[in-house]
Amino acid sequence: MLKGKHLIEPGDLTIEELEAIFTLADAIIQDPKKYSDTCKGHLLATLFYEPSTRTRFSFEAAMLRLGGEIIGFSEPNSSSVSKGESIGDTIRTIGCYADIAVMRHPKEGAPKLASKHATIPVINAGDGGHQHPTQTLTDLLTIRSYRKSISNNVIGLCGDLKFGRTVHSLVKALSRYEHMKFVFIAPPELEIPPYIIEELGDHPYDRTSSLEDAMPELDILYMTRIQKERFFNEEDYLRLKGYYILDQKKLEHAKEDMIIMHPLPRVDEIHTEVDQDPRAIYFNQAKYGMYVRMALIVKLLGLGGDLHA
Amino acid sequence: MLKINGIKRGIVIDHIKAGLGYKIYKELKLDQANYTTALIKNVCSNKLGKKDLIKIDNVIDFDLNILGLIDPGLTITIIEDEKVVDKIKLSVPEQVEGILTCKNPRCVSTIEHIDNILFTLVDPEKKEYKCEFCDTRTSL
Numbered sequence: 001m002l003k004g005k006h007l008i009e010p011g012d013l014t015i016e017e018l019e020a021i022f023t024l025a026d027a028i029i030q031d032p033k034k035y036s037d038t039c040k041g042h043l044l045a046t047l048f049y050e051p052s053t054r055t056r057f058s059f060e061a062a063m064l065r066l067g068g069e070i071i072g073f074s075e076p077n078s079s080s081v082s083k084g085e086s087i088g089d090t091i092r093t094i095g096c097y098a099d100i101a102v103m104r105h106p107k108e109g110a111p112k113l114a115s116k117h118a119t120i121p122v123i124n125a126g127d128g129g130h131q132h133p134t135q136t137l138t139d140l141l142t143i144r145s146y147r148k149s150i151s152n153n154v155i156g157l158c159g160d161l162k163f164g165r166t167v168h169s170l171v172k173a174l175s176r177y178e179h180m181k182f183v184f185i186a187p188p189e190l191e192i193p194p195y196i197i198e199e200l201g202d203h204p205y206d207r208t209s210s211l212e213d214a215m216p217e218l219d220i221l222y223m224t225r226i227q228k229e230r231f232f233n234e235e236d237y238l239r240l241k242g243y244y245i246l247d248q249k250k251l252e253h254a255k256e257d258m259i260i261m262h263p264l265p266r267v268d269e270i271h272t273e274v275d276q277d278p279r280a281i282y283f284n285q286a287k288y289g290m291y292v293r294m295a296l297i298v299k300l301l302g303l304g305g306d307l308h309a
Numbered sequence: 310m311l312k313i314n315g316i317k318r319g320i321v322i323d324h325i326k327a328g329l330g331y332k333i334y335k336e337l338k339l340d341q342a343n344y345t346t347a348l349i350k351n352v353c354s355n356k357l358g359k360k361d362l363i364k365i366d367n368v369i370d371f372d373l374n375i376l377g378l379i380d381p382g383l384t385i386t387i388i389e390d391e392k393v394v395d396k397i398k399l400s401v402p403e404q405v406e407g408i409l410t411c412k413n414p415r416c417v418s419t420i421e422h423i424d425n426i427l428f429t430l431v432d433p434e435k436k437e438y439k440c441e442f443c444d445t446r447t448s449l
């Protein structure tokens with residue numbers, strides 16, 4: 001049912017399709033060797049119009065671990081892109097060589113435009129401040145694995161909620177599940193935008209600027225970076241920055257089975273002492289990112305076989 | 310006094326806010342039409358002071374609701390056998406193509422030539438539409 005589809009935004013997939021991807025990801029995690037030849041003879045094109053080593057490696061590792069091959073560019077200056085070729089022409093040409101394409105682009109909507117011209121599945125690997133659906137898939141799979149179900153959780157999202165694209169996508173995706181509660185933890189300057197609140201539907205939510213106050217209630221704490229350039233003055237930045245640094249002391253009032261997530265890379269919003277805490281799962285989150293991309297590639301190529309493709 | 314012949318079968322778009330007639334004329338691609346059309350500008354009007362008026366001596370295949378986006382106050386009358394057979398009340402269209410442009414400087418449409426961006430209505434009151442590529446809201 002997923003064969004030949006594009007993934008431009010998380011909403012492109014139904015809950016059932018997501019479930020099928022997560023089930024396959026679980027199966028791959030259980031027995032990676034079994035899938036080491038699944039994509040043999042298939043080619044993934046990585047079209048990175050702006051560098052993002054982490055995301056590109058995650059996709060490349062995923063394809064290579066499935067026995068497939070990769071081609072692509074990560075510096076548009078060195079490709080036909082610099083000669084002014086349109087996105088439509090590029091994807092049509094790539095479609096002659098590759099079986100599936102991953103696109104990262106600084107302009108919002110570029111992967112959607114590509115998908116309109118494509119003869120092969122296109123995966124959005126980030127378009128400006130707009131969407132990053134495989135990060136959302138990663139987050140959902142991580143929650144599902146550690147919390148047993150995506151539904152029935154209180155999630156606290158902390159940091160830059162105004163510009164944070166990963167937070168926006170995740171909130172949107174989670175609001176499709178049952179019995180969720182959202183706690184938005186941010187300084188007034190970086191509060192969650194009203195149109196994201198509109199997406200919540202009937203789900204309850206709280207807004208606070210205090211991480212400590214929110215902590216005891218949370219099942220999931222999703223930390224994000226606060227960037228200096230988002231502030232008008234240095235003083236505010238320095239004051240608030242310290243306020244949202246997660247350390248062991250702040251965790252004293254957290255639930256025993258709470259999980260701490262972060263889309264990475266971290267700068268200093270999580271103290272390294274927290275890394276040892278069993279609740280800190282952000283590095284494993286990156287691993288889930290690769291597995292969920294493996295499952296996604298297999299599904300979009302229609303190679304799922306017996307696993308309800 | 311300028312005299313325009315009555316039309317047998319066609320459309321009259323009346324009560325257009327003065328100055329918007331040409332925009333509508335172009336939007337309906339009447340400047341490329343091979344049948345009789347008339348754009349009359351700055352007609353005296355009791356209601357509006359001045360208004361523009363368009364007469365089309367043909368049945369055109371066009372979603373006239375789109376005109377509601379340019380000027381919700383205009384009236385559309387359909388004529389057959391020189392008689393009025395229908396008056397169309399305008400509503401805010403659910404989707405528009407080709408009239409709006411995306412105002413997001415980070416939108417892919419700022420670097421690629423895209424003929425008809427599809428905009429979907431998200432706020433009927435503010436007449437706000439969402440770009441199909443970047444989801445940014447815009448209005449006319």
Ligand SMILES: [Zn+2]
Pocket residue numbers: 109411412413416417418440441442443444445
């Ligand atoms: Zn746009």
